[in-house]
Amino acid sequence: MSTLTIPPSLTTPRDDARTLYKAFKGLGCDTSNVIKILAHRDSVQRDLIQQEYETTYSESLSKRLSSELHGNLKKAVLLWLHDPATRDAIILRQALSPQSGPIVDNQAITEVVCSRTPSQLRRLKEVYLSLYHSYLDRDIENQTNGDHKKLLLAYISVPRYEGPEFDELIVQEDAEELYNAGEKKRGTDEKMFIRIFSERSSAHLAAVASAYKAMHGNTLEKILRKSMKGVGTDDSRLIRVIVTRTEIDMQFIKSAYYSKYGKPLTHAVRSDTSGHYKDFLLRLLGPDY
16 A cells, blocks of 8 residues: 555646746755655656656756766655566666675565566566566576575566466465474574465465464574575665655554554654655654554
8 A cells, every 4th residue: 555645736837847947947956846746656656757858848857866966865766766576676787796896685675576576577677678688587687596596487487377276275375384394403494484485475474474383383484584684775775665665565564563663663763864855754754654
């Protein structure tokens, strides 16, 4: 469920483009107005605004924003401009080919690949190839390693069912297989984990997680956490999660965050961010209730 709030009475893309152009004129950027517009427009509206801006002013809105904004706000807004598949492709390319050094951002790669549906991954691979003239699976093959690489490649290549139905008997069997392959033995049978997590639907895996806890007391998260650790700054993760999930399921993420930590996600954002960057993220998150 999305947390994006759109005003009941919207201006036209042309009006928005004109307001943004005016915000860029003068000695400094009127950042508040930029945020006020872009943080309250959905992906279709943002695309129309960009088309109108480029047609009217003969320059790319993203390039102008890149020159006007700075720091984490710039990263968040530029990522927000894109449609979901393009955004995911950009995140993966940056994670697989970091400019700051040879360290691959495994956290970002895992978040994107393992949280998208098969149809979203198919579209992602198409966009990635179109943008970078390189195959996503080949880049993952070259830039990651070990069982993490095997899991990622399985996720983007194995067809999975996307519907809500699942077989309770298979759920119970999978929960027991994961226990036998993990907690019950010394070490972990990575092949079993990769097979189950890459072949089963999201609905099935949610049922497996519930069954696992009921059968064995611990959560699957506890045994998976060790293999899912990665690198990347806190701000990078914050931007990535909020920007990519606002229009999809941020309301559920906020609810889960509150259940786990006993406070709204917005409180954490307020305490850990500042200025226009904080304002932009809070507008995407929406009100607490």
